[in-house]
Amino acid sequence: MLAVILQQEWRAFPLWLPVGMGAGIVGYFARSTEPARAVLLLPPLVALLLLALRRHPAWAWPAALGLMITTGYAVPAWHASALPAPLTLPGRAVIVTGSVETVQTLPQGLRITLSGVMLDEGPGTLPRDIRLRLRKDDPLHPSPGDRLRVRALLRAPSAPAYPGAWDFQRDAYFSGLGGSGFAIGSAERLQEADRAPVFATLRASMEQRVATALPGSVGAIAAALITGGQSAIAPDAMAAMRDSGLAHLLSVSGLHIAIVMGLGFGVARCAIAFWPWLALRHDGRLLAAPAALLLGLGYLALTGFQVPMQRSFASAALMTLAVLLGRRVFSMRALALGAVAVMLIQPAAVLGPSFQMSFAAVMALVAGAEATAGWMTRWRRSAEWWRRPLLILMGSVLTSVLATLATLPFGLFHFGRIQLYGVVANMLAVPVTSFLIMPAALAAAALMPLHLESWPLAVMGWGVEVVLWVARTVASWPGAALLARPMPAWALALTSFGMIWLCLWRSGWRCLGLPLIATGLCASFWTAPPDVLVSADARLIAFRTDGAVVLHRASGASNFIRDSWLRGWGEDEAEPYSDKTAGDDALLPCAGLICRFQPREGSRAALLLKPARTRRGETAPPVTAAPACGQEAAVLISPEPIRGRCEGIPVVDRFSVWRNGSHAIWLEPGGARILSDREWRGDRPWVPRPPRPAWERRQENKPLGVSSAEADRSGAPGP
Missing domain, CATH: 2.40.50 (OB fold (Dihydrolipoamide Acetyltransferase, E2P))
Structure with missing residues (x-):
């Protein structure tokens, strides 16, 4: 039975080679230490093995998959070794x-x-x-x-x-x-x-001229659709586009380059048709395809070589080559080639939402088109007049549904949001973008050298206003963007593998990917989030239960970190800590300078040791662990350094986060499970080295024959 399935699916096996390369890249970044330089020798060795097994297909394919996995593992290691080390920047102006x-x-x-x-x-x-x-x-x-x-x-x-x-x-x-x-x-x-820089100058000039012709959010969105720069968009407009599920329109991607190259191809063919001598002697497609590809390359450079555009351009290049050679284009293979090209150039992009959402959406659309090709063809050939408009409507709905479902896990993992009405918003906004906004944008770009871009930009502005109205209307509906706790990384990997399994195979066993997808999506329900978070500067300490979040905040704390914590917990607001909200019946009851946090029955408690309040000019007494000793606690937490220790009780204070970064704490019946940022990321080239005490730095910089005390008195470098 397995042999029959493998024989039926033999043509799909090459599509798994980029998956192996992506797995190798993920394996590299999942390490806690940098691999040895010898890892760069793995791909050549596996390539030699593949050459030796090329006459044995049953063994050659696993060897090819091994080659892609080792290549994916070695490529980011090579990139990392070739890059300069992170900078040490001064702390003053x-x-x-x-x-x-x-x-x-x-x-x-x-x-x-x-x-x-x-x-x-x-x-x-x-x-x-x-x-x-x-x-x-x-x-x-x-x-x-x-x-x-x-x-x-x-x-x-x-x-x-x-x-x-x-x-x-x-x-x-x-x-x-x-x-x-x-x-x-x-x-x-x-x-x-x-x-x-030619394209950077051109990009800045075009953005300025668009902003002059179309002021406000309309002009900012129009400039983003042309050049890909989203920085000028106002926060309220960006929030409306995000909550309505239309944020993908602002990121130049396959939709934009397909429109640009399609229009360029059509204009080139029409121009060739108007020249009878050329049209009668040469195939117009063979001349128009390279012209459209050059236009796409220019658009790729103009938008700054963004990841979705790299994928789209690689696919377009393959399709152009197929047209020139008179061969049929396999869309999924074009997608696979685009993935390999992006991973070779930017291996770190595999971990980002742009790469993941772009490739997932296109993969789902291609798989859906292949699965429905038969009955759509039969509908198209039918004589009834009403079938074709209905087929267009059904195709639009199916496209929106597939793209929304395919990107949902990645949006949930990276942003903690689910857009419920994204299908409706895309059905209304995508046609306006395709048939009005982007053609007007292409006309405006072509007429800018002649300073005649005002009228196409005005038309583009009308279309952007319609899209922005759709975004704001849909975002205002009840429950348009639901907050949800992000799934863990292993769950996203499981869901991604299930989606790939479902889309790449063609026989019935592709349905085995559905339980994998469901398991990954439900993983957040049985994965316990941290009960306590401490920021890297100890100015923010958050305590969470199933009902609320209490935030202990010092002056100068980061709002971005607070918002990231709430998003990671699937919450939209936190209750600020104050003495009035810390009574006996509160989430964080306090007695003197000690607050006790016990999120659930049976778990050990965490004790927050607060610094004493002082008047201006007075020196605060040090925070000591002595009052907390003897209490049954799993961990002592303080925004200031704790003097002394309690037997058997771990401490997370300002010195802890200074050395090891932010901390996450899980309170369990047996005690506290503490995870620091340094433990999570390990020793990698981009992770700063642990800070050293001042006395170590003084010892390292003192002159020969000078004691530590003399170096201290002489002003040797301090912290």
């Missing part, structure tokens, strides 16, 4: 000098990315880029290629908000970003661009 790479428009001003950066106290050019937000009232409007100097405060990329959250430091490491910050003075142009 510095003079930053660099060349402008990109200019992005924000609702509060401009954000620029600088390359070739030099600091006033640095030894030379930094090997990584720096992203800065200029002052809102800065009169300077820089262009790509300009060399600027500005006084700014810099900070390194942020650590994850909690263990297991999105890793901004990993994302910055592979993207070449070294840090970000904001200007505290006006920028000064040292030198105008002599050789400005």
